[in-house]
Amino acid sequence: MIAAGAKSLLGLSMASPKGIFDSNSMSNSRSVVVVRACVSMDGSQTLSHNKNGSIPEVKSINGHTGQKQGPLSTVGNSTNIKWHECSVEKVDRQRLLDQKGCVIWVTGLSGSGKSTLACALNQMLYQKGKLCYILDGDNVRHGLNRDLSFKAEDRAENIRRVGEVAKLFADAGIICIASLISPYRTDRDACRSLLPEGDFVEVFMDVPLSVCEARDPKGLYKLARAGKIKGFTGIDDPYEPPLNCEISLGREGGTSPIEMAEKVVGYLDNKGYLQA
Ligand SMILES: Nc1ncnc2c1ncn2[C@@H]1O[C@H](COP(=O)(O)OS(=O)(=O)O)[C@@H](OP(=O)(O)O)[C@H]1O
Numbered sequence: 001m002i003a004a005g006a007k008s009l010l011g012l013s014m015a016s017p018k019g020i021f022d023s024n025s026m027s028n029s030r031s032v033v034v035v036r037a038c039v040s041m042d043g044s045q046t047l048s049h050n051k052n053g054s055i056p057e058v059k060s061i062n063g064h065t066g067q068k069q070g071p072l073s074t075v076g077n078s079t080n081i082k083w084h085e086c087s088v089e090k091v092d093r094q095r096l097l098d099q100k101g102c103v104i105w106v107t108g109l110s111g112s113g114k115s116t117l118a119c120a121l122n123q124m125l126y127q128k129g130k131l132c133y134i135l136d137g138d139n140v141r142h143g144l145n146r147d148l149s150f151k152a153e154d155r156a157e158n159i160r161r162v163g164e165v166a167k168l169f170a171d172a173g174i175i176c177i178a179s180l181i182s183p184y185r186t187d188r189d190a191c192r193s194l195l196p197e198g199d200f201v202e203v204f205m206d207v208p209l210s211v212c213e214a215r216d217p218k219g220l221y222k223l224a225r226a227g228k229i230k231g232f233t234g235i236d237d238p239y240e241p242p243l244n245c246e247i248s249l250g251r252e253g254g255t256s257p258i259e260m261a262e263k264v265v266g267y268l269d270n271k272g273y274l275q276a
């Protein structure tokens with residue numbers, strides 16, 4: 001079965017899940033590819049195509065060639081699992097988007113400006129035609145991580161899951177902005193280790209507790225000081241600042257969210273992430 005997104009990228013008809021597709025052409029400013037697909041009734045699929053430019057040769061759909069691939073593995077509690085490859089790879093998606101997938105990991109105390117920076121950065125990159133997606137701690141806890149509390153092991157699991165999701169976004173070629181307190185160094189380092197060298201950009205919102213507490217936009221510090229929230233980061237739960245982060249923001253007085261976002265965009269540009 002061809003994923004809907006892949007179909008539209010390849011210019012295939014959505015109407016005919018089995019049988020012979022007529023060739024369609026997909027064109028954008030960078031390339032043109034004409035694909036002719038044949039899907040047999042037993043589900044095995046082959047594609048032949050005319051290729052122009054740097055679009056990869058399409059040998060099979062979803063990497064399914066009907067041949068046995070690689071051994072079965074055990075990962076954690078998952079037994080007898082197999083990694084599936086696809087001939088359309090990260091490098092191809094990046095070329096399509098004219099950018100490089102990566103993770104911008106924004107860490108800092110509650111009220112330090114993580115969400116504000118994430119949003120400013122997203123807007124700035126969007127204006128440049130770059131595709132981003134924000135994984136915000138507060139938001140992810142409304143769904144995927146709604147089963148997790150703020151005790152240490154649940155925060156660790158929160159960060160682990162977001163790190164894995166962020167890795168998938170980066171593999172999709174997207175600039176993923178993860179914005180979480182992520183108070184423990186080992187958890188952040190574990191997320192870093194999931195990605196190729198350079199693709200994890202740790203941004204520290206270096207804003208003193210006194211400033212965050214004065215801002216207190218949600219009234220949480222007040223509740224924590226009053227003992228109505230237990231284990232609040234910075235009050236009665238630890239925050240471990242990064243030791244070797246790529247970017248540190250906030251110490252220079254009066255730095256606006258826009259100036260901060262510009263600094264991150266400058267970094268990405270310099271490192272080549274804003275082109276394929
Ligand atoms: N005990 C405690 N400590 C810290 N923060 C708390 C707590 N309880 C609720 N909140 C709210 O949850 C938001 C932080 O969620 P995160 O997923 O980023 O936290 S963590 O990374 O798992 O530590 C955080 O959002 P931000 O203020 O945007 O950081 C708070 O609104």
Ligand SMILES: Nc1ncnc2c1ncn2[C@@H]1O[C@H](COP(=O)(O)OP(=O)(O)O)[C@@H](O)[C@H]1O
Pocket residue numbers: 108109110111112113114115116117215217255256257260
């Ligand atoms: N660079 C900044 N300078 C001054 N105030 C800021 C800045 N960034 C954010 N704020 C303000 O600080 C408060 C907390 O910002 P927020 O982005 O929600 O922090 P966090 O996501 O880290 O909890 C908000 O009221 C926001 O308007």
